[in-house]
Amino acid sequence: MAAPLSCILGLSDTRLKKSESLFLRDANPWGVILFKRNVENPDQLRKLTGDIRDAMGRNTLIFVDQEGGRVQRLRAPHWRAYPSGDDYATIYRADRRKGLRACYLGHRLIADDLRAVGITSDCAPVLDLPQPGSDPIISDRALGNCVEHIIDMAHAAMSGLMSGGVAPVVKHIPGHGRATVDSHKALPKIDADRATLEASDFLPFRRLNDAPMAMTAHAVYSHNSRSAVTISKRSLTELIREGIGFDGLLMSDDLDMKALKGDLTLKTQRALNAGCDIALQCSGALADGVNVAKGAMTLSGRALMRATIADNCADVVTEFDRAPAEAEFDTLMSAVAT
Secondary structure: OOOOEEEEEEOOOOOOOHHHHHHHHHHOEEEEEEOHHHOOOHHHHHHHHHHHHHHHOOOOEEEEOEEEOOEEOOOOOOOOOOOOHHHHHHHHHHOHHHHHHHHHHHHHHHHHHHHHOOOOEEOOOEOOOOOOOOOOOOHHHOOOOOHHHHHHHHHHHHHHHHHOOOEEOEEEEOOOOOOOOOOOOOOOEEOOOHHHHHHOOOHHHHHOOOOOEEEEOOOEEOOOOOOOHHHOHHHHHHHHHHHHOOOOEEEOOOOOOOOOOOOHHHHHHHHHHHOOOEEEEOOOOHHHHHHHHHHOOEOOHHHHHHHHHHHHOOOOOOOOOHHHHHHHHHHHHHHHHO
16 A cells, blocks of 8 residues: 555545545545534544545544643533643642543543544644743643643643553644744744743653654744744754654644645645645645645655554553543542632
8 A cells, every 4th residue: 555645634524525535545645633513423423534544445543633621622512521731730739649640531531532433643732831921822721831740741641642542642842832923823933042942842842752743833933943843944853853852753733824824735845845744734625635735745764654653652542441530530620620
């Protein structure tokens, strides 16, 4: 079988259209990402993920953003509401052991939800360090505002996901917490010097640089480059690969965001030529997927090796008894509500 194309693409609806099925078969993107528009109920979602894999002829990773809190694509009434990162941090500050256990259990339950409907990768946890005056796009999504606490809880979150056979994607490398504008709307510029960033924003990513996948921040780190890190070969090399020491699969954040200029084919080429392994594009419009595919390339070399390792991270599911885990989790989380 030919190696897949270096992109992850979205779909338009809750069911796979014939045109999308043929496109997935012919283009063979490395993965597919789902959003709220693709989610109706568990039976529908199981069929959709099965149809995706049938169309592609392989057991592809299927991604979703299921952080909890504000960012949760699978929602009530069919799935439980999960806490934000800051909720775990509240428990952690009062009792480290309970905070870690809650964070682990929350992500293990999320993994159980996702695997049950055929989703095998979660774009979580968030490793960004919020700063005073920054845009609220991160805020309570972060695992608190203390570097060491974020590192500790992020390990627990990753462990919970991987124990459930769901491959984690840490984000947004090398750190989005100082951004004063939302990269969905404009390009943030981060002016802090390298020493400050190394001791704060970059540190969680360095301490979790063995994560299988990471998603880039669409932001300029002005001490290093005048371009967004996603399309800057210098930033991807010096800040992420060398400085942070991350050698896992590196995917762009969504290429549809207004932080990046140009058409989708050009954005894809720029991201991949700069050093991203995978271009992520989420709109679900077939024409957009075609334009990304035009700019993508067949995975090979180190990018293919990283993709294979990431695939393997969703292979093993440890034994799990959900009912007592939920009861323990609810007891732990009750401290946030009181």
